[in-house]
Amino acid sequence: MDPASRIDAPMDVLLRDGHVAEIAPPNKTRGGADEKFDARGLIVAPGFIDLHVHLREPGQSHKETIATGTAAAAAGGFTSVCCMPNTSPVVDSPEWVNWIRQPERGAVVNVFPAAAATHHSKGAVLTDFRRLQEAGAVAVTDDGRPILDEAVMREALRAGAQLNLPVIQHAEDARVTAHCFMNEGPTSFRLGLRGMTVAAEAEVVDRDVQLAQMTGGRLHIAHLSTAEALKPVRRAKRAKVRVTCEITPHHFTLIDENVGDYNTNFKMNPPLRSAFDREAILVALADGTVDAIATDHAPHALHEKQVEFERAPFGVTGLETALGLAITQLHRGHKAPLARIVELFTAGPARVLDLRGRGTLARGSFADVTIFDPKKRWTFDAAKSRSKSRNTPFDGLPLTGKVVATIVAGKIVHRES
Amino acid sequence: MTKAARGSLLSIEHLEAAEILGLLKLARRMNPAKPRALLKGKRVVLLFYEPSTRTRSSFEVAAKSMGAMTVLIQSSGSSIEKGESLLDTGYTLRAVGADAIVLRHPNAGAPQHPSQALLDAYTILRHKRAFRGLQVAIVGDIYHSRVARSACHLLSKFGARVTLCGPPDFVPEVAATLAPGIRLTRHLEEAVRGTDVIMLLRVQKERLAGRKIKLDDYIGRYQMTTARLKLARRDAIVMHPGPVIRGLELTGDVADCPQSVIVQEVANGVPVRMAILARAMGKAK
Numbered sequence: 001m002d003p004a005s006r007i008d009a010p011m012d013v014l015l016r017d018g019h020v021a022e023i024a025p026p027n028k029t030r031g032g033a034d035e036k037f038d039a040r041g042l043i044v045a046p047g048f049i050d051l052h053v054h055l056r057e058p059g060q061s062h063k064e065t066i067a068t069g070t071a072a073a074a075a076g077g078f079t080s081v082c083c084m085p086n087t088s089p090v091v092d093s094p095e096w097v098n099w100i101r102q103p104e105r106g107a108v109v110n111v112f113p114a115a116a117a118t119h120h121s122k123g124a125v126l127t128d129f130r131r132l133q134e135a136g137a138v139a140v141t142d143d144g145r146p147i148l149d150e151a152v153m154r155e156a157l158r159a160g161a162q163l164n165l166p167v168i169q170h171a172e173d174a175r176v177t178a179h180c181f182m183n184e185g186p187t188s189f190r191l192g193l194r195g196m197t198v199a200a201e202a203e204v205v206d207r208d209v210q211l212a213q214m215t216g217g218r219l220h221i222a223h224l225s226t227a228e229a230l231k232p233v234r235r236a237k238r239a240k241v242r243v244t245c246e247i248t249p250h251h252f253t254l255i256d257e258n259v260g261d262y263n264t265n266f267k268m269n270p271p272l273r274s275a276f277d278r279e280a281i282l283v284a285l286a287d288g289t290v291d292a293i294a295t296d297h298a299p300h301a302l303h304e305k306q307v308e309f310e311r312a313p314f315g316v317t318g319l320e321t322a323l324g325l326a327i328t329q330l331h332r333g334h335k336a337p338l339a340r341i342v343e344l345f346t347a348g349p350a351r352v353l354d355l356r357g358r359g360t361l362a363r364g365s366f367a368d369v370t371i372f373d374p375k376k377r378w379t380f381d382a383a384k385s386r387s388k389s390r391n392t393p394f395d396g397l398p399l400t401g402k403v404v405a406t407i408v409a410g411k412i413v414h415r416e417s
Numbered sequence: 418m419t420k421a422a423r424g425s426l427l428s429i430e431h432l433e434a435a436e437i438l439g440l441l442k443l444a445r446r447m448n449p450a451k452p453r454a455l456l457k458g459k460r461v462v463l464l465f466y467e468p469s470t471r472t473r474s475s476f477e478v479a480a481k482s483m484g485a486m487t488v489l490i491q492s493s494g495s496s497i498e499k500g501e502s503l504l505d506t507g508y509t510l511r512a513v514g515a516d517a518i519v520l521r522h523p524n525a526g527a528p529q530h531p532s533q534a535l536l537d538a539y540t541i542l543r544h545k546r547a548f549r550g551l552q553v554a555i556v557g558d559i560y561h562s563r564v565a566r567s568a569c570h571l572l573s574k575f576g577a578r579v580t581l582c583g584p585p586d587f588v589p590e591v592a593a594t595l596a597p598g599i600r601l602t603r604h605l606e607e608a609v610r611g612t613d614v615i616m617l618l619r620v621q622k623e624r625l626a627g628r629k630i631k632l633d634d635y636i637g638r639y640q641m642t643t644a645r646l647k648l649a650r651r652d653a654i655v656m657h658p659g660p661v662i663r664g665l666e667l668t669g670d671v672a673d674c675p676q677s678v679i680v681q682e683v684a685n686g687v688p689v690r691m692a693i694l695a696r697a698m699g700k701a702k
Binding site: 185189261308310 | 428430502503504522524528529560563566589591592594595
């Protein structure tokens, strides 16, 4: 199933020397193979791409390492991940971009670093986009924080436009969300917690869409979570402004009420929103407004999460549950075709970052393949996660749809036992 | 978050109506003047991350009058200052031999004040026959009030009609979603007219920073005065969880008037907390 090539049929795929050598109807490939993978009854898709993960290196290896994070990615069917720069120190120099990409880090899937858009991600002085791009950065972002200053954001988009480099915005008006720990609404009131408003996200998206139009820059909205913020994205797409967006599995699965009685594994930023917002997100995932499903995999150590709700850091893990949630919620729950889900994991994110030769199984593309069983029922057990951290809201959740094998550059990096 | 231990009292919301009535009944049999050594040999730790006069002293008196030993831990002067987590503090106190912990904490798990709601319910039932159909006006800073949240849950469970009153920053529209049977008004006169119970809340001056409320405006519109009190039923009672700030949310005259049960509330805190502690330690007989 390769939505980018409009293929949805039984086919043989021949991988050779790290690339797709042939894709042809059964038994019609010309070249021979040393090794065969019988995927009858399974879906063979282009390798999944996650636009938004926190691998926590450099500096926070007690939460995750590039090795453990990419192992979790492989188990979740992801052959490529884009890692965020809000590490310690912030990845705002070509040296750190290089460091992440070194083989010593032990990555088992492709790692595409996003670099900081401003020095130390402080939102004031732009980094050197050209040198960061040369070092291997595929995007710039201050993720974890928004780029709030309008002039800085405009300059970032303008500089990005010259290099065809996307600017990823964490859309949150942090001036009004200080000391807010969840979505504003009945649940936040019941729990006595200050809430982040919908407007705090939507207004930033609205402004940035206008700036993208003005500058011709490529804008990508990370983890969009509200119905209101979808409006400017839709407007932009109609006007052919270069705006893309991603949605996380937790936002299309859960709502703010699920925070229950201060479960810190349901605390993330942006927060879980209302049922109304979730419905709007489900519609946008189906109708093509959304470009990609991205996990915002954000591991934290147990002791960091086992504290008062207000003190706990934002973030949940998500690499290993993304496909199961997408099939369970979107395909089975809301009748989205499997091809649309595969597109959201492959062609969509590849387009966002302009990753040539990825997100497709077309001849000549990279031999990154995800093989999954869309009917397999299983229960996620956080204790068996490949991630170093266990902060998931989905522990013990029954899911349908499981990764069977993950192939990166022609090598099997994960295989379901 | 893991499940609370048996006997825990963390919120009113999760209590069954029958459990609440059971606690109130038990409280009526508790008499601090006639000590019963129900908790002989038990250790009760009072773990207070925030200042308190009433809650702390009445829990202490309650525990001691049942023969328990109490230890007070406050955040200043303890390892909390050195960065010990809440969880580790709990492990430490358990290791020391605590049988129960009375906790006041500004963060999560603390938007409620269940013992206050219970003693308020106890106080109301000393003056009113039943909750059903009772009109209760709660006036003031509902947004920041643990007492109001717990009171709303309790009163709603028993079919009282609750009116929340205050400016939008104190009483946001969303407050009506807290429990069934709650309505809002911005006008004190409307809230008070014909009501059976008036519950006033302290204006938390420390939390006004950055908000749009001016103290003078608040006093002008929402202060409980003798004239406004006349709008309520003649047998209406005036409640306040304390500390009261005379001249702000109420006048001194109202605080001291015959309808005021503010001091009774404090006194009732002791038997109610005796019941809470007895239940917590499985001695609710």
